[in-house]
Structure formats: C-alpha cells, structure tokens
Amino acid sequence: MPAQYYAPKGGHPGQEQLLTDRAVFTDAYAVIPKGTMRDIVTSFLPFWTDTRLWVIARPMTGFAETFSQYIMEVAPGGGSDQPESDPNAQAVLFVVEGQASLSVNGQTHVMEPGGYAYLPPSSGWTLHNTSDDMLRFHWIRKAYQAVPGLDQPQVIVTNENDIAPTVMPGTDGKWATTRFVDPTDLRHDMHVTVVTFEPGAVIPFLETHVMEHGLYVLEGKAAYRLNQDWVEVEAGDYMWLRAFCPQACYAGGPGKFRYLLYKDVNRHMPLRLGGG
Template sequence: MTKPTYFAPAGGAPKQTELLTGRAVFTEAYAVIPKGVMMDIVTSYLPFWDGTRLWVLSRPLSGFAETFSQYIMEVAPGGGSDQPELDPHAEGALFIVEGEVTVELGGDVHVLHPGGFAFLPPSSGWRLRNRGSVTARFHWVRKAYEAVPGLDAPEPIFTNEQEIAPTPMPGTEGKWATTRFVDPLDLRHDMHVTIVTFEPGAVIPFAETHVMEHGLYVLEGKAVYRLNQDWVEVEAGDFMWLRAFCPQACYAGGPGKFRYLLYKDVNRHMKLSRY
C-alpha cells in the first residue's frame, strides 16, 4: 500500500503584489474556505495551550455550522496542553497530518503519527503534547455529545488509517471507498469522522441530499464539486461546509487520488424543541 500524504497549512502572509481574487465562497447552503486564505493573519489561540495556534474552519453559528466545530491545530515542539478541552459535554476526534503528538488518557500514553486518529469521549480528561522535534499539525473536530438513556458513552479509540481497510461503495469496484474509524452500526456514536477516497475519474453519480451536516477537508488531490446549484473546483488544503440537505456530488479530477476528511452527525432523533 502506498503511504498516503496529507496537506496541512503552514501559514505565511500574502505579498502586496498578489491579486485579491480568490475562491472563497460563503452561501446559505455551503461554504468553501480555500487553502490560500489560511494565512498567519487568520490564526487563533486557545487558553491553556502552549506553543500552539490554530485555524478555525467551522463553528456553531446562525447560518453556518450547527452541530460541530473544526480546527487545524499547529503545535510547536514541546507545546500542547494539560487542559485541552474545557467543555465537559464535548466529544472530540483528532486526525494527524504532520509530525507526531502524544495523547495521555486514563493513565495510557498514545503516540499518534500522520494518519493517526483518536476519538475522545466527553469528560475523559485527555492531555496532549508534541514531544517530537518538528511542528505537529492535526485536525480537531468537536461536538456536544448527545447522550441517550440506556446507551453508554463510547470508549476512546486510538488507531491509524493504515490499520483500517477501506469499505468500497457498492457497485464502484473500489473506485469510491470510505475509511471508517467507527463502526457505523454502533449507535453510541452521534458523529462519524471518516476518510473518503476517489480514484482518478471516479464520481458521486447523483446529487446526494440528506439530513447530515458535513465538514470536508481535502487531504489530497483535486475535484470538481457540485454544491447546491454550483460547480466548484477544490484541491488539497480546501475546506467545505455543507448544511443539511445541500445537494452534493463530485468528479475526481486526477491525476492522483482525491481524498478528504469527512464529518457528519448521525444516529440521533431530530430535535423538535430546544427546551
């Protein structure tokens, strides 16, 4: 198996000689945040994180993401946090794209390298440090866990995508496949974070229209994505947010694979009241 590569932003600043024209799009149905806007000027910082900055890709907001937030974390050697998550109701998923991080949870130590994945239940008291010699970059997806009476909260998961066989979509001969870090039939989980892979020229051959909200970060390759009524070119380093029921389809452009990290909310009744 060929070892995957993952795009990660490095920051910087645009030159005064560059054109303003870009590919960023924000609509009521979807948003595209291209890699070119992830510069130093749009980074953020968090309490109790040392040697760390981040790019916020999504957050719960009226007219934007409703169910999740997603960050790209950049942690310098020696950096990290002993209090990374301040919300006791928040579950998290980490996906490593550069460097390595050490996660401590329940007395166990887990070293995650590129392709590494961690699911972190709410109130689990995890800690994270970059004990390596190079800057580490990883995605951190956060969601308020929706507990269900009679279902236990899921346990932590630590793995690497190299340890998981992709599941091909039926009828595609493996040209469209999903790497699933969580068993989709495990109803304790209320979100899935997966990796979707398209071989060159593969397609989503219909306009998917469904209740799940999506966050998609392109890890590798390029494609033309149909979002609502628009065709949008995307490439490695771009992020897309799709609200529930936004029609979506794509053509993988080649010459290599098109791969993205996908978030979606799952396995819960539709809320009928906020009270």
C-alpha cells in the same frame, strides 16, 4: 505509496498578489481555500502553550449547527494538560503532520500522520508535541447527545493506515471510505471518516440529506457540486455544508482525491427550537 496529507503553514502572500480567490460563503455551503489560511487569521486557546490554530467551522444559527473544527499547529514542546473546557464535548483528532503524544485513561499514545483518536466527553486527555518538528492535526468537537440506556462510547486510538477501506457498492473499487467507528454502533452521534476517490470516480447523484458536513481535502483535486454550483477544490481546501445542501463530486485525477469527512448521525431530530 504512503498516504499524503496537506497541512497549512500560514505565512502571508506578497503585496503583488491578486485578491481574486475561490473563497465563498453562501446560505447553503462555504468553501475555505487553503490560500486563506494565513498567519493573520489564526487563533489561540487557553491552557495551550506554543500553539495556534485555524478555526474552519463553528456552530452558526441558520447554517451548520452541530460541530466545530480546528486545524491545530503545535510547536516542539507545546501542548496542553487542559485541552478541553467543555465537559460535554467529545472530540476526534486526526494527525496530518508531525507527531503527537496523547495521554488518556492512564495510557500514552504516539500519534503520527494518519493517526485518529476518538475521545468521549470528560475523558481527561492531554496532548503534547514531544518531537523536534511541528505538529499539525485536525480537532473536531461536538456536544455529545446522550441517550438513556446507551453507554457513552469508549476511547479509540488507531491509524487509518491500519484500517482497510470499505468500498462503496457498485463503484468497481473507485470510491471507498475508511471508517474508524462501526456504523451500527449507536452510541456514537458523529462519524469522522476518510473518503477516497480514484481518478475518474464520481458521486453519481446529488446527495441531499440531513447530515451536516465538514470536508477537508487531504490529497488531490476534484470538481465538487455544491447546491447549484460546481467548484474546483484541491488539497488544503475546506468545504462546510449545512443540512440538505445538494452535493456530488467528479474526481478527474491525475491522482487520488481524498478528504476528511465529518457528519452527525444516529439521533432523533429535535422538535423544539434550540432542542438538543
């Protein structure tokens, strides 16, 4: 069966709805449920036409500081010839609905659901929706940390359906990661992957590590341990974790539990406040 991806549609709940929801923001993590992604909380960007977005992560002092993440919604005919205003920003795009026409380095790529693109800084990319349907995709941005002696990464355009997932050792195939970048390629200072848990699979210990995370649930549901709390999450929910927030997962089923995962990697820790 082809992969399924949840994409928000906006709208507003009726006046008769209860206010109670699962949204929570703590000093260690945030959960942004799909039900909070309504019309009233969308944003707009310069030089993007017929486009709106949900900002689901941004650098915040004392929380997660390395990245921003948007869910972009581009109507037919919309898009941008000047999508990025920061010359030091690298990007990962991941399409969850519709079709994108991405142009970079003189080539045009048609990206469909599952489509992934890595775009290094100042790559001069453009993106348009040339189809008749709405386009929705994730746009993850991070300031690139250059290292003397290491070249900047090259453009990557692919689709997760064309990549064999890497099974986590000792999990009997129940936990796997689709990797778009070679983990040993130290030119990259961030990884965006798709993580898949089969029904009944677990992260069997509380991961506690320096990487910041953004986790957008593409499919299914699970119980996720965040710091001292267990929270239930489902397709369309977003989890945002600062460094060292303990985390684990139980995917109870009935289907697969899958999420898009961001983490910062492969660089020294700054030793001065505000250091890059």
